[in-house]
Amino acid sequence: MAAEGGGKEMNEIKTQFTTREGLYKLLPHSEYSRPNRVPFNSQGSNPVRVSFVNLNDQSGNGDRLCFNVGRELYFYIYKGVRKAADLSKPIDKRIYKGTQPTCHDFNHLTATAESVSLLVGFSAGQVQLIDPIKKETSKLFNEERLIDKSRVTCVKWVPGSESLFLVAHSSGNMYLYNVEHTCGTTAPHYQLLKQGESFAVHTCKSKSTRNPLLKWTVGEGALNEFAFSPDGKFLACVSQDGFLRVFNFDSVELHGTMKSYFGGLLCVCWSPDGKYIVTGGEDDLVTVWSFVDCRVIARGHGHKSWVSVVAFDHYTTSVEESDPMEFSGSDEDFQDLLHFGRDRANSTQSRLSKRNSTDSRPVSVTYRFGSVGQDTQLCLWDLTEDILFPHQPLSRARTHTNVMNATSPPAGSNGNSVTTPGNSVPPPLPRSNSLPHSAVSNTGSKSSVMDGAIASGVSKFATLSLHDRKERHHEKDHKRNHSMGHISSKSSDKLNLVTKTKTDPAKTLGTPLCPRMEDVPLLEPLICKKIAHERLTVLIFLEDCIVTACQEGFICTWGRPGKVGLLSPPSQASPPGATVV
16 A cells, blocks of 8 residues: 555555644554455445444443444454454354345443444344344344335434334335334234325334334435434435435424435435534535525535445534634644544534524634545545635624525425524434434433324424423333324325325426535535545544445544554454354
8 A cells, every 4th residue: 555645646545644633544453354354255245334332341442343244244342543453353243144234233322341232234124133242132123024125224223212223224114113012923004194295104003012113204215324413303314316304303394305416315414513414425426404594505526436424523523712803713722623532522512502602702613524435535524614604704603594594494494493403412422423312311202202203193292391201201112002083094005105296306406405516615625535445335433533444344443643552463362153143
């Protein structure tokens, strides 16, 4: 490999790059892969994915790493920039027959040094709940493929819940499960709960409570990925039909939509404060969408092929406060800007929320996000005040109200007033590419909300206080199967009835749904570097490093500036036996 600065070829793979913070360096000894380190033949296989969890053990080395390669699933202690990877000692390894793992997610709420709950989705449609520490396989959902026969594209625990999880399929359907319930021995029957433009939500009709609790039918074609807002109240979905759809998860209401420039949307993420959503897809672009204004505010062009992952860097997103006449901050402010760490990341949300306060001091914010694509390139982007508020001087940039939309609801919104997700007290950030989970005290909230939506209609829950929700937590399992009086008894015959308005791309182009390229700012990437031989499938920002992975099955660690120490070599040992499932 040649380091940046050699200038020999445009196609050489980079092992370091520089941004305003300093030098990021690839750490070869911190590379994770299959124990034999042989590149995986990725033809026809599902994308390599990586999940992180921190067990908060006493050793100070509580990070755990899970990744899938072909038919195999690995679970390692992740030593990051501190110590070299020891591939001979996976905590757990599983090899699957007849199906391949496609995605996975840890429950950060319940993880301990003795036990961790890991959901794994598969190419044949099943979802498995395993404990790789205890080496247990506790449950298999959709085992007979009676719920959905298509590939699982995304699986995530519902934020703040110990038992609820959401699963998306390439069929375009999403399902809400409870780990405590079974799936039944016959295909489920559904009744309509809520229907809107290009989506419908059904409840499961049965005498006893069973999975799935809800079935979402969203758009046309595969539902490629979804992401919960930082506060867990909203759900952003991207589909093969090229649409971003943002829902209020509790009330099952569509908040807003956006259309790609062309082709399907493949990935989505939220800013730390929940004000912006970034998507990537088959148009080779990254698109920034304002949650408050429900409109595209910028696009970024740097990739030469499909964008496979987008993610915000919570540790580099910065907020600067200065006097109106100051040209730059003090040395302390500058050092603070360069500081990376958990305290910095946890304070980012609270500092971002100060932008909307009545303080007379101007506040400047820079959001950092990254993207990787099938062109094997990593791009880093800065979203700055001049893009977010192009018509306002810096001293007035605190207000997030868009003057153009002050008198009428934005396109794609329901016209109601909107509270930006993420303005509450921020929870600790999990070291994962999933979004921050809610505090433990809200464990029962999500369960009771979804239960109540099924039992008595969603509108009733708009006025529930937190006290009411907590009291309803203990009766959560008793009301899911109640019928809803306003639903026709024949609604089960309309399972696939979604308002399918076939969108003509030529008609959406030039509208707020999909503005023309010249109508919105075009971002230039801070850096755009080729870092792998095969297409990139993972991008995760951690406290002291950036983690990427490619389809060959190599998980790479890039040390942040000032975070790279001397790595001690791993001890050698014979690899343990693998579990064949």
